[in-house]
Amino acid sequence: MRIYDTMARTRIALDLPHNRVIRVFVCGPTVQDNFHIGHARTYIFFDAFVKYLRTSGYRVFYLQNITDIDDKIIDRANAEGVSYDVISRRYTEEFHIIMSRLRVDSVNFFAHATDHIAEILAQISILIRKGIAYETDDGVYFDISKFPDYGKLWGQNPDTLLSSSDTSATKKNPRDFAIWKKMKPGEPYWESPWGKGRPGWHIEDTAITDRYFGPVYDIHGGGMDLIFPHHDAEIAIERSISGKDRLVDYWIHTGMINVNDEKMSKSLKNFVTIREVLRSYGAEDLRFALLNANFSSSLNYSESLLQEARRNVSQISILYNKVLLKLGDSAKYRMDYDMISSLNSIVRDNMDFRGLFRDVIKLVGSWNADLEHLGKDELNQAYSVLKWVDSFAGIIRKGSSDVTVSGTVELLLNIRKDLRTIKQYQLADSIRSRLLEMGVYIEDNGSDTAWWLNSAEGGDDS
């Protein structure tokens, strides 16, 4: 496999061991507000990435942090007149709901910053003892002059950086970053040897990864915008403590979502929330749209992007459901088809899901062309190929797995089939339209009828 690695600044061989668990860490969200499709892009990509590794036979432990204490959370809490943890709990819950609706379910463990204060304090102590961090009136800071490689991930020459806008006068260097922030009146706090306060952002992640993965692990991911200073700070902290020559073997960063060629962000008020999108589109549509691009390129968001994705998703899903209908109980998922291994070679090169989709759509077209003449083996191949793609991409809309729902739908469809046979079209059509209203999409193909749950059924808008 090959992957674009941020540190190497080029595509490099991704050599992962089969004989042990691969440790993957991806920066999770700060739970302070609703989530937008920029979040969706990153978490859907890593979801597909991890699932792809698992489908390919690797064992992966996927760890994600949740930043549940932070200045912005406090600001929000103050604005609403509630305690900070009301905010963090609300949006943590929201995060999990949204992720599950997006079929993002590959994370093994979510580590909350506030559950790891002890580990954070331990790291700060070591840094102070080594003379790498120092205490001031308002916190404990990491002295970047003690870590020559600072900025290396983003390829910055420290002298050429634009001067920092941070005016805090207590720091030795304006670019020194806080690893502990002392409490101001009214703020939430934890006890520490340096007084009451809360952790800085960067050290949360190193404390967490050090605890579960140790000083060096396999893959670290996140959005492009976290490269500097966040990931460089993580490197500085952990390597200063461990003395190792690296923090991880591979750095993988996802590109930003743009709107009208500008980054989606709160300040520009151009962000689209995931909930908004899910009101009109299915999770599969969004997944397709976001995966249908080079993961490290920025992606321009537009309504037509989603519409095109929905069309492709429908095309693939409809064929999948038709094939499944023809195969019935004899469908048998096999991964040893040559067709899968050739598609596999596309994905292996830099997680090229876009290239994969392109070829899958071509295949779908060819299967559609002579669907009536496909033999059992060919049908099973089509079924297996699509199931394999769906196992990590998550782009196929399927019938309900709920036995009661599917049983009821099958019953209605059988009745409708009889009605059509005796040309009672009015009744048959009314069943069709009633089912559609209930979110069940059906499609006649000769005397057979394929069905699935319509993705655009909307959702709770709470």
Added chain:
RNA sequence: GGAUAGGUGGCAGAGCGGUCAUGCGUGGGACUGCAGAUCCCAUCUAAUAGGGUUCAACUCCCUACCUAUCCUCCA
């Protein structure tokens, strides 16, 4: 100013030194009780600008211009 990624047809977006993907869109046809879906054919005939290398450049090199991101919290 520095770093990074780019500038391809109506849109999205690949690859490749010489035969210009693919998807969407658009037009026509087939199929169908209807809807939908699907298929076939056609259409669009592109490469920021200026140099250079070459028998040949969209593809390599140089210059200019332009765009986005990061250098402050950010997926």
